[in-house]
Amino acid sequence: MTRPLSFLKMNGLGNDFVVIDVRRAPMRLDRDTIRAIADREGGIGCDQFITIETSPVGVDAFMRIDNADGSEVAACGNATRCIGHLLMEETGKDAVTIQTRAGLLIARRSDNGMVSVDMGMPKFGWQDIPLAEEFRDTRAIELQIGPIDAPTLHSPSVVNVGNPHAIFWVDNDVESYELERSGPVLEQHPIFPEGANISLAQVTAPDALTLKVWERGVGLTRACGTAACAAAVAAARTRRTGRTVTVTLPGGPLIIEWREADDHIIMTGPIETEFSGTIDLDTLTWQKAA
Numbered sequence: 001m002t003r004p005l006s007f008l009k010m011n012g013l014g015n016d017f018v019v020i021d022v023r024r025a026p027m028r029l030d031r032d033t034i035r036a037i038a039d040r041e042g043g044i045g046c047d048q049f050i051t052i053e054t055s056p057v058g059v060d061a062f063m064r065i066d067n068a069d070g071s072e073v074a075a076c077g078n079a080t081r082c083i084g085h086l087l088m089e090e091t092g093k094d095a096v097t098i099q100t101r102a103g104l105l106i107a108r109r110s111d112n113g114m115v116s117v118d119m120g121m122p123k124f125g126w127q128d129i130p131l132a133e134e135f136r137d138t139r140a141i142e143l144q145i146g147p148i149d150a151p152t153l154h155s156p157s158v159v160n161v162g163n164p165h166a167i168f169w170v171d172n173d174v175e176s177y178e179l180e181r182s183g184p185v186l187e188q189h190p191i192f193p194e195g196a197n198i199s200l201a202q203v204t205a206p207d208a209l210t211l212k213v214w215e216r217g218v219g220l221t222r223a224c225g226t227a228a229c230a231a232a233v234a235a236a237r238t239r240r241t242g243r244t245v246t247v248t249l250p251g252g253p254l255i256i257e258w259r260e261a262d263d264h265i266i267m268t269g270p271i272e273t274e275f276s277g278t279i280d281l282d283t284l285t286w287q288k289a290a
Helices: 031-038 077-091 179-187 225-237
Strands: 005-012 015-021 048-053 061-067 095-100 103-109 115-118 157-160 164-169 197-205 208-215 219-221 244-249 252-258 265-269 272-279 286-288
Touching (some): 031 048, 048 077, 061 077, 077 095, 077 103, 077 115, 077 225, 225 252
Parallel strands (some): 015 048, 164 197
Antiparallel strands (some): 005 272, 048 061, 095 103, 115 265, 197 208, 244 252
16 A cells, blocks of 8 residues: 655646655656546546656756646646746745756746746747648648638647647637637647647737637646747737737736747746645545645
8 A cells, every 4th residue: 555645736827737746755657547636527636747856957856747638748837837936935046947848947936926937949940849741931830720711710820839839810709719629629630740739819909918728638728838928929920919918818817028138938927826635546535635
């Protein structure tokens, strides 16, 4: 019998995570176990399962990210802010470096209890996103949903911000489109050999976007930090906005700056620790801490 494993339930704008710290007792849960923990009916429930591990390169920690379906991904901006907060509280530092599969990310304390993360530089090359065929200009690629002469969605901007993103620009309220129907089709479209996060973006001001996201391996989500970064960069790149925007998702706003000096993306927003608890890995029964 294994001893109960401690966990935290955290979220960034409702994009929620189950977090375990295995730095003292390394372990890797299998895909089925992660899916059971992430299940919102029988498990704790989350968008992503986050493991804090010892960094092989000696920075503050390595963050492993598994989607609710058990698939491992390279980046999650909201999770980076949450783990950054934990590490800063633990160490007393004002900035920490987190190793991810997408590279080294720096989290910093910001105003009003918020956390900022340097998400690095976006990638625009078709091979880097990646796409299955060459597109010289990834500000708008040939992809559409609906009739050929009157598509519902078309010509998305594509960018990699640690993972692949496609942003469809819409004129109407993002809620007026059935992303729950088109999202699964677009996520697995053959043009995306590794799948993609699918976003609907409406420009509401020169410095503001409204965003709705179908997240690869998760589904509709209240917030996706890398999608907010991708949409902000794509908006500036297509001259729809400036380089600093407020991106409003169903869970709330994120401030995204695509810094002109070095092309790094800075994401700032709130984090929340919902509760702590323990889970028995033999039975997958769990309980909140008193």
